[in-house]
Amino acid sequence: xxxxxxxxxxxxxxxxxxxxxxxxxxxxxxxxxxxxxxxxxxxxxxxxxxxxxxxxxxxxxxxxxxxxxxxxxxxxxxxxxxxxxxxxxxxxxxxxxxxxxxxxxxxxxxxxxxxxxxxxxxxxxxxxxxxxxxxxxxxxxxxxxxxxxxxxxxxxxxxxxxxxxxxxxxxxxxxxxxxxxxxxxxxxxxxxxxxxxxxxxxxxxxxxxxxxxxxxxxxxxxxxxxxxxxxxxxxxxxxxxxxxxxxxxxxxxxxxxxxxxxxxxxxxxxxxxxxxxxxxxxxxx
Amino acid sequence: xxxxxxxxxxxxxxxxxxxxxxxxxxxxxxxxxxxxxxxxxxxxxxxxxxxxxxxxxxxxxxxxxxxxxxxxxxxxxxxxxxxxxxxxxxxxxxxxxxxxxxxxxxxxxxxxxxxxxxxxxxxxxxxxxxxxxxxxxxxxxxxxxxxxxxxxxxxxxxxxxxxxxxxxxxxxxxxxxxxxxxxxxxxxxxxxxxxxxxxxxxxxxxxxxxxxxxxxxxxxxxxxxxxxxxxxxxxxxxxxxxxxxxxxxxxxxxxxxxxxxxxxxxxxxxxxxxxxxxxxxxxxx
Numbered sequence: 001x002x003x004x005x006x007x008x009x010x011x012x013x014x015x016x017x018x019x020x021x022x023x024x025x026x027x028x029x030x031x032x033x034x035x036x037x038x039x040x041x042x043x044x045x046x047x048x049x050x051x052x053x054x055x056x057x058x059x060x061x062x063x064x065x066x067x068x069x070x071x072x073x074x075x076x077x078x079x080x081x082x083x084x085x086x087x088x089x090x091x092x093x094x095x096x097x098x099x100x101x102x103x104x105x106x107x108x109x110x111x112x113x114x115x116x117x118x119x120x121x122x123x124x125x126x127x128x129x130x131x132x133x134x135x136x137x138x139x140x141x142x143x144x145x146x147x148x149x150x151x152x153x154x155x156x157x158x159x160x161x162x163x164x165x166x167x168x169x170x171x172x173x174x175x176x177x178x179x180x181x182x183x184x185x186x187x188x189x190x191x192x193x194x195x196x197x198x199x200x201x202x203x204x205x206x207x208x209x210x211x212x213x214x215x216x217x218x219x220x221x222x223x224x225x226x227x228x229x230x231x232x233x234x235x236x237x238x239x240x241x242x243x244x245x246x247x248x249x250x251x252x253x254x255x256x257x258x259x260x261x262x263x264x265x266x267x268x269x270x271x272x273x274x275x276x277x278x279x280x281x282x283x284x285x
Numbered sequence: 286x287x288x289x290x291x292x293x294x295x296x297x298x299x300x301x302x303x304x305x306x307x308x309x310x311x312x313x314x315x316x317x318x319x320x321x322x323x324x325x326x327x328x329x330x331x332x333x334x335x336x337x338x339x340x341x342x343x344x345x346x347x348x349x350x351x352x353x354x355x356x357x358x359x360x361x362x363x364x365x366x367x368x369x370x371x372x373x374x375x376x377x378x379x380x381x382x383x384x385x386x387x388x389x390x391x392x393x394x395x396x397x398x399x400x401x402x403x404x405x406x407x408x409x410x411x412x413x414x415x416x417x418x419x420x421x422x423x424x425x426x427x428x429x430x431x432x433x434x435x436x437x438x439x440x441x442x443x444x445x446x447x448x449x450x451x452x453x454x455x456x457x458x459x460x461x462x463x464x465x466x467x468x469x470x471x472x473x474x475x476x477x478x479x480x481x482x483x484x485x486x487x488x489x490x491x492x493x494x495x496x497x498x499x500x501x502x503x504x505x506x507x508x509x510x511x512x513x514x515x516x517x518x519x520x521x522x523x524x525x526x527x528x529x530x531x532x533x534x535x536x537x538x539x540x541x542x543x544x545x546x547x548x549x550x551x552x553x554x555x556x557x558x559x560x561x562x563x564x565x566x567x568x569x570x
Contacts, residue, residue, distance in 0.1 A: 007450060019303060105414070105448035109390045129390070130449075137450040163390035164415075165292060165422040 001081055004089050007096075010050075010138050013087060020047035024141030024168075026132060029053035030070040030186035031079050034176040038145040039083050041173055049085040050139050057093060059127030065272075070189050089139065096134060107133045109163070112155040112250040116263055117274070120240050125156050132157055133164070141168050149175040149183050151261055151276045155248055175275070177203065183275040195269040201234025202264050205242075206277045209262050213279045218255045220244035223262055231266060238267035247278060286366055289374050292381075295335075295423050298372060305332035309426030309453075311417060314338035315355040315471035316364050319461040323430040324368050326458055334370040335424050342378060344412030350557075355474050374424065381419060392418045394448070397440040397535040401548055402559070405525050410441050417442055418449070426453050434460040434468050436546055436561045440533055460560070466492065468560045480554040486519025487549050490527075491562045494547050498564045503540045505529035508547055516551060523552035532563060 004010050014022070023042030027035050035051075042049040053076055060066035073090065080088055097104070106126050112118075113125040136144065144161075146154050154172045161170050176184045181203035182196075191199055205227035212226055220243075227242045244253040247261035263276040289295050299307070308327030312320050320336075327334040338361055345351035358375065365373055382389070391411050397403075398410040421429065429446075431439050439457045446455050461469045466488035467481075476484055490512035497511055505528075512527045529538040532546035548561040 011452060015304075019300075100444075101448040103395050105392060105394045105445050107390060107392055107449070110388050134448075134450045137452060140452065159385075160390045163386040163419075164392070165419045167296060167422060167425065 001077075001085055002087050003077065004087050005091060005095070007091065007138055010087070010089050010091075014050075014138070014140055017048050017086075021142040022046055022140065023049040024135070024139045024144045025049070025051045026135050026144065026146075027051060027053055028055045028069065028186065029076050030072055030189070031076045032176075032184045032186060032188075034147050034149060034184040036079060036083065037176055038147060038173050039080065039085055041171070042143070042145050043084050045171075046143060048087075050087045050089055050141070051080060051085055052089040052091075052135055052139065054089075054091055054096060054131070054135075056096075056127060056131040058097070058131055059124050061121055061123065064121070065187075068190075070186055089135075096131065106130050107160060107164070109156045109160050112152060112159055112248065115245070115250050116241055116243060117152045117265065118250075120265060125153075128153055129156060129160050133160065133166075136161075136166055136168065143169045143171050145171045145173055147175060148172045148278065149185065149275065151247065151263060151278070152250055155250060158248070181207065183273075185273065187271055187273065190269070190271040192269055195271065198234045198236070199268050199273060201230045201236065202266060202273060202275050204234075205230025206262060206264065206275060210277050210279060213260070213262075220253045220255075227262065227264060231264075236266050236268070240265035240267070240272070244279075286362075286370055287372050288362065289372050290376060290380070292376065292423055295372070295374050295376075299335075299423070299425055302333050302371075306427040307331055307425065308334040309420070309424045309429045310334070310336045311420050311429065311431075312336060312338055313340045313354065313471065314361050315357055315474070316361045317461075317469045317471060317473075319432050319434060319469040321364060321368065322461055323432060323458050324365065324370055326456070327428070327430050328369050331428060333372075335372045335374055335426070336365060336370055337374040337376075337420055337424065339374075339376055339381060339416070339420075341381070341412060341416040343382070343416055344409050346406055346408060349406070350472075353475075355471055374420075381416065391415050392445060392449070394441045394445050397437060397444055397533065400530070400535050401526050401528060402437045402550065403535075405550060410438070413438055414441060414445050418445065418451075421446075421451055421453065428454045428456050430456045430458055432460060433457045433563065434470065434560065436532065436548060436563075437535055440535060443533070462488065468558075470558065472556055472558065475554070475556040477554055480556065483519045483521070484553050484558060486515045486521065487551060487558060487560050489519075490515025491547060491549065491560060495562050495564060498545070498547075505538045505540075512547065512549060516549075521551050521553070525550035525552070525557070529564075 023046035025038045107129040108126045158170045180200040209223045209226045224242045244262045253260045260279040265274045308331030310323045392414040393411045394414050443455045465485040494508045494511045509527045529547045538545045545564040550559045
């Protein structure tokens with residue numbers, strides 16, 4: 001496993017891989033088991049694998065948690081080392097956004113960016129799409145792996161790849177969860193023990209909605225109210241949204257359409273958490 | 286020379302070229318000697334060469350000349366055939382902008398897009414950058430060739446390539462001119478004989494400004510007034526701009542900076558023409 005810090009080195013090593021399949025897992029570091037599952041899948045499916053670690057300032061709003069976002073490169077390296085990947089690409093901010101690129105070029109995805117996270121975090125998805133476009137051009141993967149936990153990000157990147165004809169496949173991988181159901185996230189480190197006990201009401205609500213869905217419920221308002229009820233039991237004060245949407249367009253779910261996703265964003269203590277569950281289109285009824 | 290109409294075929298043929306150098310000349314067709322000089326340079330410098338012909342609706346404003354833009358594919362093919370290139374990629378609009386991509390993803394370049402053509406044609410450079418990003422991802426060139434006649438486009442594409450880390454070189458090639466100095470352009474076909482006689486006052490003004498520059502003049506207002514004087518002699522009514530700018534940023538020229546470009550846009554009859562001259566930073570004095 002080679003640690004690479006510059007675009008020039010990354011480009012040179014990429015060229016040496018030639019036409020072999022290359023799997024790419026872009027991350028912001030502070031890795032957890034969810035990230036590691038993406039890396040394992042990439043290593044299993046591709047001849048070479050690259051993980052990037054870059055906390056992208058462009059996707060954080062001015063009042064968001066860029067400064068306190070957790071970072072621990074040595075820990076990340078020791079977690080990655082046993083997995084058999086080829087390269088960890090760890091550029092610094094000046095490498096990705098040199099002065100000339102700061103009033104630079106942006107990639108903006110329309111459609112799935114407009115609701116939920118897009119509405120709550122103006123500019124967030126333009127920051128995500130721009131840095132991922134840059135990383136795709138630097139790493140030139142055959143396949144890129146993203147966690148379904150960030151479902152809207154998956155939809156946005158998939159749309160960007162399709163709209164801009166990037167020659168690669170986007171692979172969404174299942175959310176990994178703690179034993180009580182909490183979706184794994186680097187931000188979970190901020191949760192106090194009290195927050196931690198509260199946080200499980202998010203996934204608890206999603207599981208309850210999923211059970212209702214599997215029992216045949218298709219009314220979005222009913223499914224959403226089950227999640228809100230769970231959040232109320234957890235004494236959540238700040239709920240950004242609870243919504244049943246189309247998993248590709250993030251438009252509101254319309255009964256009869258073939259796929260749905262129920263998504264939540266809420267604040268526990270000082271930490272904003274998101275989670276979602278894909279609702280199978282095959283009902284058990 | 287193979288004519289390819291679909292992205293799928295282009296992608297397959299591109300993969301077969303492998304790691305060889307690939308030169309790419311994106312055009313809107315109705316080729317003239319300027320285009321052909323780009324193709325010749327590409328063929329000379331690369332193992333394989335691809336020309337695209339695509340009149341990109343996204344870069345035309347609602348009141349612009351998309352509908353009447355000249356098209357003659359058979360003529361284009363016969364001009365290209367003797368040049369020894371490998372592929373002419375001729376997608377239709379539905380191939381480049383399928384319904385799913387119509388409220389899609391845009392690439393926006395800041396900086397050099399904001400003045401001159403960018404100010405006169407809102408959205409134009411986002412349309413150019415987006416389609417060129419798509420074509421770069423489909424064709425994956427080593428080198429891409431653009432005519433210096435569209436100087437601001439060269440600056441915009443160069444900045445996009447740098448900002449988004451596209452793994453290719455942008456090569457700007459000299460403007461070719463008719464014997465009276467008129468810059469070659471597909472739109473010259475619209476000029477009536479009267480327009481044609483008038484049009485030469487554009488390049489005439491630029492050459493006069495260049496001569497002054499070479500004699501040591503560095504006052505942008507003086508250089509611009511020489512061009513305006515020539516346009517007045519040609520009885521130009523609609524002058525969009527005459528400006529001395531930095532050739533990379535398109536900010537106004539500041540005396541002492543190492544490079545300058547003098548650019549003109551003006552209307553002759555129903556046709557809008559642009560032209561420019563790069564002013565050497567080495568004075569003859």
